Amino acid sequence: MNIIKALEWRYATKKFDPNKALPKNKLEILKNAFNLTATSYGLQPVKLLIINDRALQSKLKEHSWNQPQVEDASHLLVFCVEQNIGADYIKKYFERVKNIRNTPEKVLEPFQNFLIEDFENKTAEEIQQWAEKQVYLAMGNLLTVCAVENIDACPMEGFSSETYDKLLNLNEKHLRSVLVMPVGYRAEDDMFAEFKKVRKPMSDSVVELS
Amino acid sequence: MNIIKALEWRYATKKFDPNKALPKNKLEILKNAFNLTATSYGLQPVKLLIINDRALQSKLKEHSWNQPQVEDASHLLVFCVEQNIGADYIKKYFERVKNIRNTPEKVLEPFQNFLIEDFENKTAEEIQQWAEKQVYLAMGNLLTVCAVENIDACPMEGFSSETYDKLLNLNEKHLRSVLVMPVGYRAEDDMFAEFKKVRKPMSDSVVELS
Numbered sequence: 255m256n257i258i259k260a261l262e263w264r265y266a267t268k269k270f271d272p273n274k275a276l277p278k279n280k281l282e283i284l285k286n287a288f289n290l291t292a293t294s295y296g297l298q299p300v301k302l303l304i305i306n307d308r309a310l311q312s313k314l315k316e317h318s319w320n321q322p323q324v325e326d327a328s329h330l331l332v333f334c335v336e337q338n339i340g341a342d343y344i345k346k347y348f349e350r351v352k353n354i355r356n357t358p359e360k361v362l363e364p365f366q367n368f369l370i371e372d373f374e375n376k377t378a379e380e381i382q383q384w385a386e387k388q389v390y391l392a393m394g395n396l397l398t399v400c401a402v403e404n405i406d407a408c409p410m411e412g413f414s415s416e417t418y419d420k421l422l423n424l425n426e427k428h429l430r431s432v433l434v435m436p437v438g439y440r441a442e443d444d445m446f447a448e449f450k451k452v453r454k455p456m457s458d459s460v461v462e463l464s
Numbered sequence: 465m466n467i468i469k470a471l472e473w474r475y476a477t478k479k480f481d482p483n484k485a486l487p488k489n490k491l492e493i494l495k496n497a498f499n500l501t502a503t504s505y506g507l508q509p510v511k512l513l514i515i516n517d518r519a520l521q522s523k524l525k526e527h528s529w530n531q532p533q534v535e536d537a538s539h540l541l542v543f544c545v546e547q548n549i550g551a552d553y554i555k556k557y558f559e560r561v562k563n564i565r566n567t568p569e570k571v572l573e574p575f576q577n578f579l580i581e582d583f584e585n586k587t588a589e590e591i592q593q594w595a596e597k598q599v600y601l602a603m604g605n606l607l608t609v610c611a612v613e614n615i616d617a618c619p620m621e622g623f624s625s626e627t628y629d630k631l632l633n634l635n636e637k638h639l640r641s642v643l644v645m646p647v648g649y650r651a652e653d654d655m656f657a658e659f660k661k662v663r664k665p666m667s668d669s670v671v672e673l674s
Binding site for chain 1: 472511673
């Protein structure tokens, strides 16, 4: 597997084949890859909804600038942030560390206290911004995983987060939608698949200091 | 190549082997992968510095909570955002589209005008936040690329961006540092390599609606 070839193969798919479904094993890869994403302090303030419901996708399309990918793709991934991130949320993380690694509470306590204080000093908006960034990191991971697995995807910021939250009852779940990504397989006639990639020359993108 | 095994292999490396250098072909992969990252509207408001200079890394370590990875890793990646994103910057993007794809100006013009207006309606802070998110997406991509290529890495938010900007003369280059990632090879005795990964149970991380 050549990772660069995989990244060159991927593109923001504009037209999906509505008759091609992602097989279960590919979905399992996406789920596991999402859960394995690195996040700040390991706190995972992110959640992934996987929608496979044509009627719901059709409804959501209306609130996504009518982009057909939302309806036609095999599955619609909705990347969310957790809304309640405070002392209780952080304590649950340290419970997981204790259970999974058998780390003694005494060893964990100073860092737990530091983190709780650190988050208590942040405003609600700062915490939400911090969490949103972790969602972007998770999407960066999944886009590359899709490329490696020959899954087509389209990363999207263009949708009404408020309407998604209502239609998907996300407030009740203390979640907020941040990014959307239809996944599946490109239609044979998606002309965007043939377009050359537009990127800066390497010298404008990367600077080496040595 | 099993992508899940690769993601399980990776961890936030706490101790690098200072004597193991990344070979040139691996660096080329990182550079190309960075430039291939998907970004919002394809605008690439991001730049990657690759530092391979032990004295400079040692100096930067002092401004990274003294984390030894900054000094000991083979290379230090510094993810930056562009500071000047406005009409000129956007026009340069459309120049690239025209040159690379031979798209007629008439076809591009409406979207170019839309984007310029869209960005003129954003505050400077909103634009910087938008750009920062693209940096997180780029890091999400590179972390996964590193895992696939058996390159060890440590994603880091814990450093003084202001001091980095001064020491690296980033203001002059209209850049601002956002994230740091030492890359190289783990030391044989990095005990963190053996720790079990701490992750939420899948049911807390992913919800399927179908």
